Amino acid sequence: MTLTNEQIINAHRAIGVIDSGVGGLTVVKEISKLMPHESVVYFGDTAHMPYGPRSYEEVRGFVFQMIEFLRHQEIKILIVACNSATAAGLSYYQKASDLPVLGVIEPGVRAALNGSSSGRIGVIGTTGTINSSEYEKALRRQNGSLHIVSKACPLFVLLVENNLVDTPEAKRVAHEYLDPLVREEIDTLILGCTHYPLMTELIQNVVGPSVQLINSADEIAAEVGEILNKGNMINPLNSEKPRFRFFVSGSPTPFEEVGSKLLNRSVKAYQVTLPSTS
Ligand code: DGL
Numbered sequence: 001m002t003l004t005n006e007q008i009i010n011a012h013r014a015i016g017v018i019d020s021g022v023g024g025l026t027v028v029k030e031i032s033k034l035m036p037h038e039s040v041v042y043f044g045d046t047a048h049m050p051y052g053p054r055s056y057e058e059v060r061g062f063v064f065q066m067i068e069f070l071r072h073q074e075i076k077i078l079i080v081a082c083n084s085a086t087a088a089g090l091s092y093y094q095k096a097s098d099l100p101v102l103g104v105i106e107p108g109v110r111a112a113l114n115g116s117s118s119g120r121i122g123v124i125g126t127t128g129t130i131n132s133s134e135y136e137k138a139l140r141r142q143n144g145s146l147h148i149v150s151k152a153c154p155l156f157v158l159l160v161e162n163n164l165v166d167t168p169e170a171k172r173v174a175h176e177y178l179d180p181l182v183r184e185e186i187d188t189l190i191l192g193c194t195h196y197p198l199m200t201e202l203i204q205n206v207v208g209p210s211v212q213l214i215n216s217a218d219e220i221a222a223e224v225g226e227i228l229n230k231g232n233m234i235n236p237l238n239s240e241k242p243r244f245r246f247f248v249s250g251s252p253t254p255f256e257e258v259g260s261k262l263l264n265r266s267v268k269a270y271q272v273t274l275p276s277t278s
Contacts, residue, residue, distance in 0.1 A: 003236055010233040014039035014243065015224065016075035016099075018066045020049040021161050021248075022258045023194035024081030027104070029263055030221035031079075032242070035228070037235045039243040041073045045274070046250030050157045052126025052193075056088035059128065063093060065274040069247070075099065076233050077224060083108075083125050083192050087132035100227050107223055108190050108216030109138040115212050116188035120147040122181040122211075125192030127152040135192055149184045153177040153193075160195040163258055165202055174199075174206045182207055190214045198262060247272045 086103035259267035
C-alpha cells in the first residue's frame with residue numbers, strides 16, 4: 001500500500017470529542033465500532049456539568065476552553081458531542097476553528113426523519129437544548145407537517161453522571177417526564193442529549209416497545225467517517241493500536257466508573273484545570 005505524506009500525518013492525529021461529562025462517550029463508542037483504528041482525545045468538562053441549565057454564552061465560553069486545550073493535542077476533526085453545547089452555538093465553534101467541527105443535532109434529526117412513519121416525533125433533552133428549539137426548527141425545515149412534542153428532562157444527566165440509573169427514583173422521574181409524550185402517541189423519540197443513551201433500557205421500558213428511540217451516535221459516527229474519507233484523513237495504518245486519552249476538569253473517579261462500564265474497557269481519566277476553573 002502506498003501512502004501519501006498527508007495520509008501519514010493524519011494517521012497519527014486523533015478524533016477530538018467534547019462534552020460536559022460522560023455523555024459524549026456514547027459517541028466515542030460508535031466511532032470506535034465503525035473506525036477501530038482511530039485514536040480519540042476526549043474532554044469532559046465535569047467541573048461545569050450540567051450545561052443544560054446554563055446560559056448559551058456561558059456554555060460557549062466553556063466549549064472554547066476545551067477547544068483551546070484540544071488544539072494542542074493533534075486532532076484532525078472535532079465533535080461537539082453535546083446537544084446543549086451544539087444548541088448554544090455550533091456555528092461559533094465552526095467559525096473559530098480551522099478543523100471540521102461537527103455537532104450532534106442535525107444527525108439526530110436525519111435519523112428521526114428516516115425512522116418515523118407517523119410523523120409524530122418526541123424530543124427530549126436538557127433545558128438549554130429544548131429551550132433553543134433547535135431540534136424543532138431542524139425537523140420542521142425538512143417537513144412542516146410533523147407533530148413534534150418536546151420535553152426537557154434536566155434530572156436525567158445527573159442520574160447518569162452519578163450512576164443512579166438503576167434506582168426506583170430514576171424510574172419515577174422517567175415516568176414523570178415521559179408519560180406525557182406517550183400520551184401524544186409518538187412513534188419516535190429523539191434522545192437529544194448524549195447522556196440519554198446510557199439510560200436506554202429505562203427509557204424504552206417507560207415509553208414501551210412501539211416507540212423507536214433515536215440515539216444519534218451511530219449517525220454521527222457515520223458522518224465522521226464520511227468527512228475523514230473525503231478529506232483523506234482516515235488512519236490507513238491497520239497495524240496500529242488506537243490511543244484513547246481522556247481528560248476531565250473535575251474529579252476523574254465517577255467519569256472512569258461510568259466510562260469503563262460503557263466502553264467495556266478500563267478508562268483512565270486525567271484531571272486538567274482549565275483557566276476558568278482555577
Ligand atoms: N451530554 C450533554 C448534552 O447532550 C449533557 C448536558 C448537560 O451537561 O446538561 O446535552
